[in-house]
Amino acid sequence: MGFGVKFALTILAILFTLSVLADFIAPYPYDLQNRKAPYHPPTKVHVFEDGNLAYPHIHRYSLVDPLFKVYREDRSVKCRLKFFTLTDHGFKLIGVEEPCRLYLLGGDKLGRDVFSRLLYGSRYSLGVGIIGTIVTFLIGAVAGGISGYFGGRVDALMMRLVEILMSIPTFYLLLSLRAVFPLEMTSGQIFLMIVFILSFLGWAGLARVVRGMVLSIREKEYVLAARTYGAGTFRILRKHVLPNTYYYLIVSATLSIPAYIIGEAALSLLGLGIQEPEPSWGNMLSEVRSINVLSSHPWLLTPGVMIFLTILAFNILGDNLLRKR
Secondary structure (H helix, E strand, O other), X not given: OOHHHHHHHHHHHHXXXXXXXXXXXXXXXXXXXXXXXXXXXXXXXXXXXXXXXXXXXXXXXXXXXXXXXXXXXXXXXXXXXXXXEEEOXXXXXXXXXXXXXXXXXXXXXXXXXXXHHHHHHHHHHHHHHHHHHHHHHHHHHXXXXXXXXXXXXXXXXXXXXXXXXXXXXXXXXXXXXXXXXXXXXOHHHHHHHHHHHHHHHHHHHHHHHHHHHHHHHOOOHHHHHHXXXXXXXXXXXXXXXXXXXXXXXXXXXXXXXXXXXHHHHHHHHOOOOXXXXXXXXXXXXXXXXXXXXXXXXXXXXXXXXXXXXXXXXXXXXXXXXXXXX
């Protein structure tokens, strides 16, 4: 296993672990506001005091300029970090007592902890990528397998449908389909609809490739032997034809997941995806569309860094699987 694969698997393992354990790792709920601390900078964790090693602690921050959101660390107030502790928000990996507040990656305009929202938002962003890819590849593999194996009118009908879907501008269709859904939908319902939209758009191209592979596989000796022994059509498809496309499907899936994550992020960035106060990496990025906000509070760009790392890891993994083919 090369360095690239190890790096990709490590990044993905960390991301999915943080997502699953968000309730335990995130210091605060994703919707907990602190209107007295808008755009709070990342909190400095101190492990030295007067040049000597000390227990990890932080200091309280005071808002000295409400207009430009300038904060100053108040050294007179020290709060020790607590690990594996019971807080007002449940049992947490790390916590701190009042009057201090722990902002590992800073706060947003409502004083919400960016780090906590980043962890909770990963559930939607990563979930769309994984679930959407699974649904798309199931539909694409089955549709392409049936089209290639049966041929004739079935093949002609399904390929015309594929060509129609592939000729439609994807992004505009994405916006149009999302726009027809009711505005009062919950974030959970929106999540399912985004998965449906992305799956609906994504299966056509895959089905066309699988269909081409099946056209070749159906003429192999082991398929002809299965027909001779009286195996049914769907048994042949399930046991002999589609399994020979699995490697391509796995490699293609790792390269397709980033597209689903970007699709969700784009919708949420435009306000058509996951709705506030529930976070996703896309709607968290909507706050930095202003260059003034980005230049003054660069920690708000961390969801973009997470998207970049996730896409990079999946692309490295898919590229290495493709080379081993």
